[in-house]
Amino acid sequence: MTDPAPDAGTAPGAGPNPAGTGVPPLLDVPQEMLDHFAKLGVDPATFSGGRLGDKLGIRIVEASGDRVVGTMPVDGNQQPYGLLHGGASAALAETLGSVGAMLHAGPGRYAVGVDLNATHHRSATSGLVTGVATAVFKGRTAATYEIAITDDTGKRVTSCRLTCMLRDL
Numbered sequence: 001m002t003d004p005a006p007d008a009g010t011a012p013g014a015g016p017n018p019a020g021t022g023v024p025p026l027l028d029v030p031q032e033m034l035d036h037f038a039k040l041g042v043d044p045a046t047f048s049g050g051r052l053g054d055k056l057g058i059r060i061v062e063a064s065g066d067r068v069v070g071t072m073p074v075d076g077n078q079q080p081y082g083l084l085h086g087g088a089s090a091a092l093a094e095t096l097g098s099v100g101a102m103l104h105a106g107p108g109r110y111a112v113g114v115d116l117n118a119t120h121h122r123s124a125t126s127g128l129v130t131g132v133a134t135a136v137f138k139g140r141t142a143a144t145y146e147i148a149i150t151d152d153t154g155k156r157v158t159s160c161r162l163t164c165m166l167r168d169l
Contacts, residue, residue, distance in 0.1 A: 032107050036169075049095035056088055058095055065104035068096040068133040068145075074124050083123040089149055089158040090118045096133035097145035097162035104138045104166075111143065111164040118160045127152035133162070141166050 048070070049058040056077055062069040070092065077088035094113050101111035129149050137144040147160040 033103075036107055049091070052091060053095055056091055058092055060096075060099060063099050063103060065100055065138065066135050068100040068103075069130065070096050070099075071128045071130050073128055074126050078125070082125055084125070084129065084157065086118065086120050086158070089120065089129070090116060090160065092129065092131045092149060093118060093133070093147040093158070093160035094162055096131045096147055097160075098164055100133050100135060100145050101143040101162075101164035101166065104135065104143050108169050109166055110169060111166055113162055114142075114165045115163040116160065118158055120158050121156050122151075124151045124157050129157055136161075139166075 048054070048060050049056065057073045058070055059072075060068065060070045072088065072092045074084045077085055079085040094116050097116075098111050098113055102109075105111055129151055131147050131149045133145040133147045135143065136146050142163060142165055144161065144163045147158075147162060148156060149158040149160070151157050
């Protein structure tokens, strides 16, 4: 599967536009945070999971401290029986929840996942899966997100919960 090319009008770190619509993703990443990561030599692509996210094909299509939405292709992320690998689902969930927690934490802070659980409900064998991370707790030192991963038909594939510790840089 070939990744779509980024839209020329897309903001740094935003990744490709959703479904090739020509509309940039809805990313609520403060410019000061992007500037801070740039000073550290961190590529804004980190908002899609860094190098692991690139290998898995994770794309963020919406991001704020309250809700993060991203997609991942099933193709290339399958276990030997042709089913979406549970670890790939977990990586998608942790990426989405961590981005939300980092955006909640704000500039000068970062998020570290400390607890992740995943329940796999059904298999996916093709297409894209979509994860939606929704904040359930946003505190000063921790944030928790529920992540629902669904297949192309909208059926739930995996349910996850991620708690991140929020630290100062």
